[in-house]
Amino acid sequence: MLKFVLKRQNINSLSQLELGFERPVELDRNYEYGGRSFYFFDFDDNVAFLPTPMVIFHKDTNKAVQVSTAEWSLHHHQIGKSGPYKDYEIDFNDLTGSFKNFRDNTFSFLQRFFLRRRQPFVEDVLRALKQPDLNWKGPSWDCFYHAVYNQRPISIITARGHSRKTIMDGTQILVDHGFLPHKPNYLEVYPVNHPDVRRELGDVKLDMAVPELKKAAIRASVEKALMHYGANAPHRFGMSDDDKKNLALIFDEMKALKLDYPDMSFFVINTSGSTYVKKEVQIKGDNNTHPSPVIIKPKQLSLFDMQL
Numbered sequence: 001m002l003k004f005v006l007k008r009q010n011i012n013s014l015s016q017l018e019l020g021f022e023r024p025v026e027l028d029r030n031y032e033y034g035g036r037s038f039y040f041f042d043f044d045d046n047v048a049f050l051p052t053p054m055v056i057f058h059k060d061t062n063k064a065v066q067v068s069t070a071e072w073s074l075h076h077h078q079i080g081k082s083g084p085y086k087d088y089e090i091d092f093n094d095l096t097g098s099f100k101n102f103r104d105n106t107f108s109f110l111q112r113f114f115l116r117r118r119q120p121f122v123e124d125v126l127r128a129l130k131q132p133d134l135n136w137k138g139p140s141w142d143c144f145y146h147a148v149y150n151q152r153p154i155s156i157i158t159a160r161g162h163s164r165k166t167i168m169d170g171t172q173i174l175v176d177h178g179f180l181p182h183k184p185n186y187l188e189v190y191p192v193n194h195p196d197v198r199r200e201l202g203d204v205k206l207d208m209a210v211p212e213l214k215k216a217a218i219r220a221s222v223e224k225a226l227m228h229y230g231a232n233a234p235h236r237f238g239m240s241d242d243d244k245k246n247l248a249l250i251f252d253e254m255k256a257l258k259l260d261y262p263d264m265s266f267f268v269i270n271t272s273g274s275t276y277v278k279k280e281v282q283i284k285g286d287n288n289t290h291p292s293p294v295i296i297k298p299k300q301l302s303l304f305d306m307q308l
Contacts, residue, residue: 161193240269
């Protein structure tokens with residue numbers, strides 16, 4: 001018999017009840033053989049939709065126009081070239097440019113301790129939670145909740161440039177307000193546009209593109225998992241992202257990892273267009289050909305099929 005649990009969300013005037021299932025913690029898919037299941041998540045438009053705008057500037061007038069993350073995903077390759085934003089350009093200044101809302105602010109002692117100023121990511125999570133659940137929960141939310149609930153090791157791999165602490169502080173808001181049952185079991189947090197994280201991922205000149213940085217973060221997460229949980233167990237790794245260019249390089253990296261670790265399983269989860277399609281990388285070949293990884297088993301997942 002199913003039991004239902006009501007959890008009250010303390011979100012100002014929009015306090016609401018979230019309906020959840022009381023369920024046992026599930027073991028990892030290959031737990032009996034020493035294997036663990038690792039989940040890697042992009043955050044924006046994947047785990048959650050946050051009201052953080054990019055800013056682009058008119059080429060002639062320098063007029064600033066805010067662009068949502070959803071619009072950015074659709075049009076950023078055309079900005080300044082064609083489409084609705086052909087007369088605009090991207091400013092890469094971290095303090096005043098297009099991504100200033102995706103970077104940490106520098107607060108004085110007075111601002112931090114007396115005015116209680118918080119970083120933009122934290123403020124945006126709080127603003128998102130004032131909306132109905134369906135407005136802010138992303139296509140990977142249920143998978144994210146499943147991973148957190150079952151204490152799966154997770155990595156957050158995001159294009160944001162905040163510090164690791166800021167990303168974790170923002171995620172803690174979801175715990176504090178009852179949307180997550182407890183703190184995630186972090187394997188790692190990679191905000192790949194933070195200068196220190198860039199260097200850590202091998203971007204010494206700070207000129208690598210986001211997809212390449214995410215690709216490096218995936219490999220770094222896998223290597224950290226093997227170091228902490230053993231390199232010989234049948235582990236399972238999955239990464240979800242909503243950006244098609246990111247997904248292409250995620251596929252490439254997962255194929256390379258499959259060749260390096262053929263006894264482990266690697267999955268790519270495409271959440272573009274609010275879909276949720278999981279594909280597994282497997283090695284295909286015979287005695288007369290060089291084995292090569294291929295993407296197989298595309299699968300549209302239901303709410304209750306979140307396990308890697």
